[in-house]
Amino acid sequence: MHELGVASEILDVALAEAGRHAAKKVTSIRLRVGVLRAIEPENLSFLFEHLARGTPAEGALLEIEEEPVRVECEACGVSEAPSFTVECPRCKGTGVLLTGGDSLSILSLDVDA
Ligand SMILES: [Zn+2]
Known part of the structure; x- marks a missing residue:
């Protein structure tokens, strides 16, 4: 399942950030996910919640912003x-020409000290 790898990557980054800020808790994570990544936001949230159990990111809210595909047409x-x-x-x-729609990035992360 491909969301599982993505969820674990996000968790790694979130925990590293929390460590850097000596934060006790990650409260929310905003992501930008291109539609070409074919990620189900609900599935991703579910897996993330599962992986984050027992870590400072437990209970963190994933806010997923979908990035549409940009279609460049010579005429339009x-x-x-x-x-x-x-x-x-x-x-x-x-x-x-398709440009964009394939990003996968963490836009911001909220932590509680
Ligand atoms: Zn056109």
């Missing part, structure tokens, strides 16, 4: 699409 410019696509959402042309 940049549009956004909610999932992988091979055509422009506006003119249905296929001469498009």
Whole structure:
């Protein structure tokens, strides 16, 4: 299950951050996840909760912001699409370039000292 690896990576970063700030608890984590990553936010939260049990990140809230795919079309410019696509959402042309939609990053992290 691919969310499990992602959840454990997030936990590692969160715990390292908490350690750096000598924080007792991680209260929330904001993530930006590209739709091309095919991650189910609910699944990710569930796995994270499970992995974080007994660590300072136990009970931390995952706030997941989805990043849409950016579709660059020669005729229309940049549009956004909610999932992988091979055509422009506006003119249905296929001469498009997909940029973005594949990020996976922690935007911010709240800790309690
Ligand atoms: Zn177009």
